[in-house]
Amino acid sequence: MGCLSLRPSLRRALVLMATAFAMGLAFPRTDWEGIVWVALTPLIVDSLRQPIRQAFGWGWVFGTVFYLVLLRWLDFTFRTYSTIPWPLTWAVTLALAGYCALYVGAFAAAVSWLARRSIVGALCASPFLWVAGEWLRGHLFGGFPWGLLGYSQYLRLPVIQIAELTGVYGVSLVIVAVNAGIAGCFVLPWRPALGGVGLVGVVLGGTLAFGWWRLTAPAPPGEVNVAVMQPSIEQPLKFDPAFATTTVAIYLTLTSRAGADRPDLIVWPETAAPTPLRRDPELLRTLGALSGSLRVPLLVGSIDVDGSTPPKIRNAAFLLTERGIVGRYDKIQLVPFGEYVPLAGLIGFVRGWAEFIAELEPGSSASVFSGPPAPFGVVICYEGIFPELVREFVKGGARLIVNMTNDAWFGRTSGPWQHLAMYPFRAVEHRIAVVRAANTGVSAFIAPTGKIVRRVPLYERTTVAERVPLRTRVTLYSRLGDWLAYLALAVSGASLAYRAWKRAG
Incomplete structure (x- = not known):
């Protein structure tokens, strides 16, 4: 019976760690940027089904693996220019990865908590929760905005043109929205799942249409x-x-x-x-x-x-x-x-x-x-x-x-x-x-x-x-800055506050 009870946890660990590892390879130099459009789906699905503490724990594990792969180059710096002996040099990278992973754990815990009342609400909030976490990581304790999800798409010009409106956070939001839409297909009845896919299709289609349109604009003079x-x-x-x-x-x-x-x-x-x-x-x-x-x-x-x-x-x-x-x-x-x-x-x-x-x-x-x-x-x-x-x-x-x-x-x-x-x-x-x-x-x-x-x-x-x-010219982002990130913080805060109010009532 013990072996049987371990199998779901082992399967979950393998899936989450494999997708986190793959997501790290979406960035240079491997540039497997297509992976990010599905890599978060298992984490979101798991968070919707797990208690808050377990969701936070597995989110932290996912984030730690992701950031270890992403920041693997730091080992060279510490091996070459520090007095720290190898393999202890990896401890520095692990510490930084573990810190960054706290934001992923918090994202998973928030999705789990919101899902206790409404899975649809949790799915809708998840892109905003992720962007709020990215913004906070880029500002707290001096900020470390390395490896924001949107940066994986730097070679996909039609995708990144919305940055003139939203900054890099808009690209991250669209990526997480696509993952949330796919996750909905695993946890929702077919009608709301289809509605979610349709909504995500509109968002993604609008992003690409705007990108293709902007790429046809003539180069500025001078x-x-x-x-x-x-x-x-x-x-x-x-x-x-x-x-x-x-x-x-x-x-x-x-x-x-x-x-x-x-x-x-x-x-x-x-x-x-x-x-x-x-x-x-x-x-x-x-x-x-x-x-x-x-x-x-x-x-x-x-x-x-x-x-x-x-x-x-x-x-x-x-x-x-x-x-x-x-x-x-x-x-x-x-x-x-x-x-x-x-x-x-x-x-x-x-x-x-x-x-x-x-x-x-x-x-x-x-x-x-x-x-x-x-x-x-x-x-x-x-x-x-x-x-x-x-x-x-x-x-x-x-x-x-x-x-x-x-x-x-x-x-x-x-x-x-x-x-x-x-x-x-x-x-x-x-x-x-x-x-x-x-x-x-x-x-x-x-x-x-x-x-x-x-x-x-x-x-x-x-x-x-x-x-x-x-x-x-002056773009919308030049005028308003991180307005989307502020909106994500507001939506995230309001969603969590409403959930707490309903729970108290």
Whole structure:
């Protein structure tokens, strides 16, 4: 009898873990993006049938497996740049995956609780519950909006065009709605199940129709020619004083090569200068003279150290011409456990575990460079995965977005490709071109439609240039921001509050 009682639990575990594993492969580099349209169905069906605690537990297991697969590239970073021995490096990834999985567990528990009163109501609420969880994960404790479900569709241009109305959360909502519609076929009588499928068909059909219509729109007028460089300098060499001369020589050679085609702007990657630029007068003079001779402004990433005591260190972008520095932006959204330690007074000891943990000072404002060649905003490293921050640059008048990053920490894993996959959504949300300069890759040019027009493979040392359009319009998302996420929070809260009220009554 014991074996017989274990079989349903074993079967449930196998199905949920297999679909969670498959959902992790929907993202780069495997890009099996079609899986997400059905992968959540078993979890939703199981949550509808299970008590709240069991639903939360299995939801957490599902989420942990999913995020372990998604974030598997982190093991390379900790194996290579930390003192943590393998296989304990996986404990860090497991801890992060377990935290992110709490939101999936909460989603499953909420679906289970709502289903106790109405299965139809639980199914209708599930897309909003999921989106509410994604938004909360992107904001609580500094936020970690990596792996939002919608990002899996970055190659499916007709699907992602609704992001100009709803942001990436709209794509996530449609995906979960499709899963909920399929789940309804397993738990509802045929008439309401058919009605649910019909409703989901209208939502999906409307999404695709809007996408195909928007893709036929003409490209906006006005273009600028932007060149980016990918120097492919290995992380251990970037700030090695013995390699500094070689590093500068690589950048100067690539800059001269890019300038031969007379672009309107040349972009270096994040923290490209091997020394703090403002504290290196010789390098500053060299770059000013090079900009003057090429007649092209240079956008250079550099660490900045001010004159305070103790000195404050920032991750900055500088715009240089023959007149020297004419503009700067300091990174606002710092990487937790990379550029600062949360709760440093309590867990500051972790700084000694890895060489990539720094203590930087955040910037205070989303400064838009007035040009040349046109007003543009710069997001440094993973700042671009925060939709609201990019929106601040657009509200400030940016007509072009530049992302400078250093993904050398991730090696040749799926990490750099997953990072790239989020930027097509920033392009669609504001109908703005995105130019990306990455130290070791993946450098890219992304059109306002979200199409990756051109990209450079990992660890290829080169320069590339492309003519990119300038933003000419204001989208609904530019005006209202995360309105859909706020609606999802409201619907989720109202659904749970109504359920609690009915239970109390």
